[in-house]
Amino acid sequence: MPKVSMTVNGKAVSGNVDSRTLLVQFLRETLRLTGTHVGCDTSQCGCCVVHVNGSAIKSCTTLALSHEGSTVTTIEGLAQDGKLHPMQEAFRENHGLQCGFCTPGMIMTAVDIVHRKGNKLDEQTIRHELEGNICRCTGYHNIVKAVAAGAEAMAK
Amino acid sequence: MSATSSATGIGASVRRKEDLRFITGRGQYTDDVNRPGQGYAFFVRSPHAHANIRKIDSTAAAKMPGVLAILTGDDIAADKVGGLICGWMIHSKDGSPMKAGAHPALAQGKVRYVGDHVAVVIAESLAEARDAAEKVEVDYDVLPAVVDMNAATKKGAPVIHDVADNNTVYNWHLGDKAATDAAFAKAKHVTKLDIVNNRLVPNPMETRAAVGDYEPGTESFTLYTTSQNPHVARLVISAFIGVAPENKLRVIAPDVGGGFGSKIFIYAEEVVCVWAAKKVGRPVKWTADRTEAFLCDAHGRDHLTRAELAIDESGRITGLRVHTLANLGAYLSTFSSSVPTYLYAPLLSGQYDIPAIYAEVDGIYTNTAPVDAYRGAGRPEATYVVERLVEVAARETGVDPAKFRQKNFITKFPHQTPVIMAYDAGNYDASLQKALEMADYKNIGKRKAESERHGKLRGIGISAYIEACGIAPSAAVGSLGAGVGLWESAEVRVNPIGTVEILTGSHSHGQGHETTFAQLVSDRLGIPLDAVSIVHGDTDKVQMGMGTYGSRSGAVGMSAIVKALEKIEAKAKKVAGFCMEASDKDIEFKDGKFTVRGTDKSMDFGAVALQAYIAHKFNGQELEPGLKESAFWDPTNFTFPAGVHICEVEIDPETGITHIERWSAVDDFGNVINPMIVEGQVHGGIAQGIGQAMCENAVYDAKGQLVTASFMDYCMPRADDLPSYQVGMTQTPCPSNPLGIKGCGEAGAIAAPPALINAITDALGTENVPMPATPQAVWRLAQKSITRKAAQ
Numbered sequence: 051m052p053k054v055s056m057t058v059n060g061k062a063v064s065g066n067v068d069s070r071t072l073l074v075q076f077l078r079e080t081l082r083l084t085g086t087h088v089g090c091d092t093s094q095c096g097c098c099v100v101h102v103n104g105s106a107i108k109s110c111t112t113l114a115l116s117h118e119g120s121t122v123t124t125i126e127g128l129a130q131d132g133k134l135h136p137m138q139e140a141f142r143e144n145h146g147l148q149c150g151f152c153t154p155g156m157i158m159t160a161v162d163i164v165h166r167k168g169n170k171l172d173e174q175t176i177r178h179e180l181e182g183n184i185c186r187c188t189g190y191h192n193i194v195k196a197v198a199a200g201a202e203a204m205a206k
Numbered sequence: 207m208s209a210t211s212s213a214t215g216i217g218a219s220v221r222r223k224e225d226l227r228f229i230t231g232r233g234q235y236t237d238d239v240n241r242p243g244q245g246y247a248f249f250v251r252s253p254h255a256h257a258n259i260r261k262i263d264s265t266a267a268a269k270m271p272g273v274l275a276i277l278t279g280d281d282i283a284a285d286k287v288g289g290l291i292c293g294w295m296i297h298s299k300d301g302s303p304m305k306a307g308a309h310p311a312l313a314q315g316k317v318r319y320v321g322d323h324v325a326v327v328i329a330e331s332l333a334e335a336r337d338a339a340e341k342v343e344v345d346y347d348v349l350p351a352v353v354d355m356n357a358a359t360k361k362g363a364p365v366i367h368d369v370a371d372n373n374t375v376y377n378w379h380l381g382d383k384a385a386t387d388a389a390f391a392k393a394k395h396v397t398k399l400d401i402v403n404n405r406l407v408p409n410p411m412e413t414r415a416a417v418g419d420y421e422p423g424t425e426s427f428t429l430y431t432t433s434q435n436p437h438v439a440r441l442v443i444s445a446f447i448g449v450a451p452e453n454k455l456r457v458i459a460p461d462v463g464g465g466f467g468s469k470i471f472i473y474a475e476e477v478v479c480v481w482a483a484k485k486v487g488r489p490v491k492w493t494a495d496r497t498e499a500f501l502c503d504a505h506g507r508d509h510l511t512r513a514e515l516a517i518d519e520s521g522r523i524t525g526l527r528v529h530t531l532a533n534l535g536a537y538l539s540t541f542s543s544s545v546p547t548y549l550y551a552p553l554l555s556g557q558y559d560i561p562a563i564y565a566e567v568d569g570i571y572t573n574t575a576p577v578d579a580y581r582g583a584g585r586p587e588a589t590y591v592v593e594r595l596v597e598v599a600a601r602e603t604g605v606d607p608a609k610f611r612q613k614n615f616i617t618k619f620p621h622q623t624p625v626i627m628a629y630d631a632g633n634y635d636a637s638l639q640k641a642l643e644m645a646d647y648k649n650i651g652k653r654k655a656e657s658e659r660h661g662k663l664r665g666i667g668i669s670a671y672i673e674a675c676g677i678a679p680s681a682a683v684g685s686l687g688a689g690v691g692l693w694e695s696a697e698v699r700v701n702p703i704g705t706v707e708i709l710t711g712s713h714s715h716g717q718g719h720e721t722t723f724a725q726l727v728s729d730r731l732g733i734p735l736d737a738v739s740i741v742h743g744d745t746d747k748v749q750m751g752m753g754t755y756g757s758r759s760g761a762v763g764m765s766a767i768v769k770a771l772e773k774i775e776a777k778a779k780k781v782a783g784f785c786m787e788a789s790d791k792d793i794e795f796k797d798g799k800f801t802v803r804g805t806d807k808s809m810d811f812g813a814v815a816l817q818a819y820i821a822h823k824f825n826g827q828e829l830e831p832g833l834k835e836s837a838f839w840d841p842t843n844f845t846f847p848a849g850v851h852i853c854e855v856e857i858d859p860e861t862g863i864t865h866i867e868r869w870s871a872v873d874d875f876g877n878v879i880n881p882m883i884v885e886g887q888v889h890g891g892i893a894q895g896i897g898q899a900m901c902e903n904a905v906y907d908a909k910g911q912l913v914t915a916s917f918m919d920y921c922m923p924r925a926d927d928l929p930s931y932q933v934g935m936t937q938t939p940c941p942s943n944p945l946g947i948k949g950c951g952e953a954g955a956i957a958a959p960p961a962l963i964n965a966i967t968d969a970l971g972t973e974n975v976p977m978p979a980t981p982q983a984v985w986r987l988a989q990k991s992i993t994r995k996a997a998q
Binding site for chain 2: 078082083086087089090092094125128129134145147148149150151152153178184191192193194
């Protein structure tokens with residue numbers, strides 16, 4: 051089995067994987083970073099969103115081997131030095147989650163939206179940008195509030 | 207209530223305790239559980255909707271790399287593992303019991319829907335299990351399939367189960383037929399509607415999963431599973447399916463990523479995983495992919511209904527009559543039989559004083575996935591019937607729909623409906639008036655005219671719903687055919703230093719019990735929220751429980767906790783009495799302090815807990831050491847949450863796109879523990895209701911292939927399909943439980959579909975709008991509407 055090496059949440063990691071192993075499988079099964087979830091098979095739900103080299107991608111639709119040398123951040127790596135990321139805080143503060151299953155992908159996507167669209171996000175922009183993330187619990191109302199609040203907090 | 211507890215006690219919007227692990231990726235869902243040496247299961251599923259199995263040849267598959275075992279229906283039968291059960295007996299109107307066909311965990315000679323379980327391959331890795339599954343050769347004798355309910359009951363239709371003539375499970379009825387017919391004979395006006403309640407796929411974001419484990423030394427099994435009610439799973443898998451006795455089977459439902467009803471039921475895959483763990487001698491893990499979830503999770507709704515409403519000259523409703531065909535799919539799922547019967551027809555009185563109601567319901571087998579409870583379960587179907595009928599009746603008789611409702615509201619409580627239910631408390635007009643205000647109902651005419659000037663169509667729709675929750679009094683449901691009682695249990699364990707563990711039979715899969723239940727305990731015992739832990743979802747920790755569904759955790763689960771807390775308080779007073787040399791009758795407990803009445807002698811809760819365990823101040827004959835109590839709560843009535851949702855839409859006739867302009871929800875949930883969490887439940891429920899009314903539809907083709915089996919084909923509501931919601935509340939406390947709670951989990955999903963369809967039909971000027979009202983369907987109707995207006 052071929053070997054793949056990358057940096058995940060600031061640590062150099064490597065593993066021998068079946069060549070068809072998806073990035074999400076490498077994260078969940080080889081590294082046991084189970085915060086990244088799988089909610090569908092068709093790149094629709096966004097439960098598996100992680101950051102690769104600074105951009106959000108769906109880790110269920112990309113092979114682990116194609117990320118040789120990449121820098122990956124998962125939900126487990128978002129908080130720094132024991133301090134929650136402002137977007138994590140915003141989801142908790144605004145009740146932006148219920149069952150929590152879509153939440154890691156939502157938060158990783160939300161951080162990426164802020165990186166791309168800035169810290170002042172209106173409701174329409176947030177709703178449009180969440181196109182690739184499905185939540186079945188919250189009806190999105192509080193997720194939209196959380197993303198707006200998290201975006202503002204990230205400016206501080 | 208102490209100063210410290212008021213910020214975190216009953217009525218406070220406390221931030222959720224469980225959130226930290228979810229926002230940091232430290233939740234532990236079933237697919238996150240890994241057992242040493244585990245094999246991976248992959249199911250060979252039927253590609254046909256209806257077929258006899260001539261032969262299964264797994265010779266080639268068994269030689270594939272990594273394969274540990276390939277098991278079929280023959281193996282499960284040889285081990286005398288029983289089939290899946292339906293736990294609610296329904297009798298037809300002729301008195302005969304429902305016709306329940308066998309439901310084996312792995313098919314025995316026949317498959318009845320696409321996705322039916324034929325065999326399981328267990329291998330060292332999931333990829334190897336999948337590869338090998340492709341080599342399992344199944345020789346099918348394909349039979350004609352039937353998916354349409356009307357076709358299924360016709361003579362000559364394919365026979366799905368030999369026991370069920372005409373594919374009919376039951377012809378059930380409720381109410382007084384003669385009185386209802388008489389009301390219709392005398393009616394001044396009769397409103398008639400043919401209603402399709404579309405089939406839905408629940409789709410919690412976490413798909414179902416199971417890990418079965420077997421410990422040969424103790425001959426005991428452990429099953430990790432995505433369940434809303436692990437104790438019910440243990441009971442069924444032990445007592446009925448017979449994999450292991452209860453004392454040798456531990457069921458753990460860890461963090462569960464949403465349920466919405468679909469994780470109540472006991473499914474084939476979890477049974478197979480736990481049985482196969484012993485057979486293979488390795489832990490066995492299975493996780494559904496999303497297409498398997500579409501194919502095999504129990505679906506929701508799927509009714510065809512003829513509904514009629516009788517109205518007298520004064521505009522009062524005098525009778526309601528329905529005949530419903532309910533699609534139950536290819537097998538009876540765990541509670542499926544009850545959903546279109548006792549969870550449906552008893553709610554057909556809505557919020558209205560209707561003297562005569564008669565409902566006939568035919569439960570039908572088809573070659574489709576089993577249909578069972580989905581958020582609301584029967585009550586959304588009933589509400590859709592009632593609120594569409596009422597809206598159309600108002601329009602047909604030229605009365606304002608709000609006034610028509612108001613005129614017919616029940617105003618005196620308790621109120622006995624003609625269909626079982628005794629409503630205990632409510633103020634329906636208060637919710638209506640508040641909702642009308644929030645919706646700025648009085649100015650809708652101006653807004654409609656404004657839209658028309660811009661070439662748009664605007665409409666407003668009301669839904670005044672009621673539901674029966676807090677399910678349910680055991681004796682009552684027993685008399686209606688339920689195989690179990692629906693009480694709940696609680697155990698309060700006070701530790702020597704005064705921290706508390708609450709063991710509950712309720713199960714949280716998004717509802718936030720770790721917070722709300724802790725708020726109750728913190729409030730009652732006067733201890734900090736962080737000193738309280740909620741333990742659920744493990745049959746080795748919590749002795750027994752009935753789980754979470756039917757908006758029951760607050761009304762039933764928390765009532766059990768209240769009962770146990772009362773016992774704790776009584777025992778703690780005795781301990782405090784011994785310590786302070788006073789009678790327990792002279793001890794007061796307030797704000798976390800035990801005080802000898804009329805003195806300044808007091809002990810705080812932690813000190814009393816410690817004394818209970820060190821037991822130096824009393825001897826064992828006088829008082830048992832320790833501070834731990836348990837209780838079971840069996841409600842005396844259902845609870846009756848009710849409210850009014852008003853939806854306002856603007857339709858672009860050029861594109862058929864319906865934009866929800868405003869959603870005004872007023873709900874009466876009785877007393878509320880955590881308003882933030884309750885509002886979140888309302889938001890999510892409305893979203894699922896809007897999903898049903900505007901987006902979602904499970905479609906089978908004529909051969910029984912599910913053509914909407916992925917998120918690419920089945921329209922899940924996304925953030926930009928939905929509006930923000932205005933949520934308000936009225937409160938009439940529930941008289942039948944100590945906290946006055948009614949329950950809030952299902953309200954939105956029940957209220958929303960008729961509100962939205964009433965708004966769209968108002969905008970389009972036609973009642974013939976199907977669910978889901980997709981842009982294509984709305985566009986077609988909008989073209990007709992414009993042509994009609996032009997002709998006028």
